Amino acid sequence: GAVVSQHPSWVICKSGTSVKIECRSLDFQATTMFWYRQFPKQSLMLMATSNEGSKATYEQGVEKDKFLINHASLTLSTLTVTSAHPEDSSFYICSARDWRGVFDEQFFGPGTRLTVL
Amino acid sequence: LAKTTQPISMDSYEGQEVNITCSHNNIATNDYITWYQQFPSQGPRFIIQGYKTKVTNEVASLFIPADRKSSTLSLPRVSLSDTAVYYCLVGEGGANNLFFGTGTRLTVIP
Numbered sequence: 001g002a003v004v005s006q007h008p009s010w011v012i013c014k015s016g017t018s019v020k021i022e023c024r025s026l027d028f029q030a031t032t033m034f035w036y037r038q039f040p041k042q043s044l045m046l047m048a049t050s051n052e053g054s055k056a057t058y059e060q061g062v063e064k065d066k067f068l069i070n071h072a073s074l075t076l077s078t079l080t081v082t083s084a085h086p087e088d089s090s091f092y093i094c095s096a097r098d099w100r101g102v103f104d105e106q107f108f109g110p111g112t113r114l115t116v117l
Numbered sequence: 118l119a120k121t122t123q124p125i126s127m128d129s130y131e132g133q134e135v136n137i138t139c140s141h142n143n144i145a146t147n148d149y150i151t152w153y154q155q156f157p158s159q160g161p162r163f164i165i166q167g168y169k170t171k172v173t174n175e176v177a178s179l180f181i182p183a184d185r186k187s188s189t190l191s192l193p194r195v196s197l198s199d200t201a202v203y204y205c206l207v208g209e210g211g212a213n214n215l216f217f218g219t220g221t222r223l224t225v226i227p
Contacts, residue, residue, distance in 0.1 A: 106215055111160045
């Protein structure tokens with residue numbers, strides 16, 4: 001099946017620094033990628049939809065200037081958490097959309113654990 | 118967007134069949150029903166997807182009644198490794214606008 005990778009798998013940073021998370025579709029081209037955030041014991045929350053070559057579409061309440069998304073190629077999308085603060089500590093998960101012939105399917109990456117000190 | 122409702126948690130003994138029901142009263146004509154499994158600190162993993170009636174694969178079955186306002190994920194003979202959170206999602210084409218509800222935390226007991 002389709003594989004999506006994320007890098008890094010975990011990161012610890014100081015408050016005020018910026019952190020970049022990469023999401024790659026390894027064996028397929030993804031015109032659309034999605035970014036989710038998940039706090040402990042909670043469900044996934046969709047942050048934004050990223051389309052290759054265009055600006056990302058952010059969900060209500062998600063600050064686009066704080067969570068910068070770049071989808072520069074059909075296999076790579078990046079999420080940059082700018083000026084991170086402890087409240088940004090969370091599990092960030094990306095997914096990539098692939099056409100399965102009859103319907104689309106989202107394939108999820110393994111997630112990135114961000115801890116802001 | 119169709120909202121889904123699932124039980125928050127379920128317990129089951131090893132070897133039993135587990136059925137998790139999801140309600141989606143506002144499902145639209147073009148919506149598919151997809152179930153995902155998530156282990157702690159991992160991304161969700163696709164289990165099964167269907168549109169109507171019954172779908173079966175090597176790990177689960179999905180039962181969808183004619184009115185499509187609910188669906189039931191059936192896991193045969195669960196093992197300890199099936200302890201996870203199971204999410205029911207409803208969306209057009211299976212990939213657009215996937216919004217995760219609370220999910221069902223399944224605990225398999227030895």
